[in-house]
Amino acid sequence: AQSVTQLDSQVPVFEEAPVELRCNYSSSVSVYLFWYVQYPNQGLQLLLKYLSGSTLVKGINGFEAEFNKSQTSFHLRKPSVHISDTAEYFCAVSDRNAGNMLTFGGGTRLMVKP
Amino acid sequence: DAGVIQSPRHEVTEMGQEVTLRCKPISGHNSLFWYRQTMMRGLELLIYFNNNVPIDDSGMPEDRFSAKMPNASFSTLKIQPSEPRDSAVYFCASTPRGGTPDEQYFGPGTRLTVT
Numbered sequence: 001a002q003s004v005t006q007l008d009s010q011v012p013v014f015e016e017a018p019v020e021l022r023c024n025y026s027s028s029v030s031v032y033l034f035w036y037v038q039y040p041n042q043g044l045q046l047l048l049k050y051l052s053g054s055t056l057v058k059g060i061n062g063f064e065a066e067f068n069k070s071q072t073s074f075h076l077r078k079p080s081v082h083i084s085d086t087a088e089y090f091c092a093v094s095d096r097n098a099g100n101m102l103t104f105g106g107g108t109r110l111m112v113k114p
Numbered sequence: 115d116a117g118v119i120q121s122p123r124h125e126v127t128e129m130g131q132e133v134t135l136r137c138k139p140i141s142g143h144n145s146l147f148w149y150r151q152t153m154m155r156g157l158e159l160l161i162y163f164n165n166n167v168p169i170d171d172s173g174m175p176e177d178r179f180s181a182k183m184p185n186a187s188f189s190t191l192k193i194q195p196s197e198p199r200d201s202a203v204y205f206c207a208s209t210p211r212g213g214t215p216d217e218q219y220f221g222p223g224t225r226l227t228v229t
Contacts (some may be wrong), residue, residue: 019207032215043118043205043220044157051214090157094215100145101170102215 002027002093004105012111021076021092021108033074034092086112118221126227132194137207149205196228
C-alpha cells in the first residue's frame, strides 16, 4: 500500500515570489507520481506527472517538480507565482502494477497575496 | 468532448433520506472511479470499476453506500440512509482503455449536504 504526505496544509506567499509545495510518499513498489490542481468549485486537473525518465518534470502554468527516489519526495515548485495560482494542490501516487488507482495526499492550499 | 458529467451539482437532503449521485464518463473510457472529498479526510477513493465491473470497493465506508455501473456510459453512487457525516464533495473520474493514471479525467463534482 502507498501513502502520500503533504507536509503543509496551507502556504501563503506574495505574488511573484517563488514557492515550493512539499510531497513525500511511501511505497514498497515502483510508482508513478502526479500533481493535480483544484480551483474553487471545480474538479481536479492534472498539473504534471512523473512516469519515467528525467527526474525533473515540467507541467502547465510554469510549474515543475523533481522526483527524488532516495528521499521519496516529489516537491512542486514555481519560480514566480501569480494571483491566479491560488488553488488547492494535490500530490498523488500510483502503483505501476495496480491499474490506474491513485492515492492522494491531503492537499496544500496555496494562497497568493498581492 | 463534454468531459465527465456529474449530476446533480448540488444536493441538500435531510438525514435518513436516500441520495443518488450520477456520473456519465467520457465516451470510450472503460474505467470509472468514485472519490469523496472532505476537509477532515481529504480525497478518498471509494470504488473503482473496470469494464463496468467493480474491481476495488475497499474504500466504500459502510453498507449504506452502494455503487453500480449498469453500462459503459452510466454509474450511480447511492447512500441509504444518508447521515450528516456523509456531507462532502463526491467526484467521478474516468480513464480510457489502456490508459495510464495520468489520463484520469475528473468531473466537476457533486456537493452533498445532509442536514
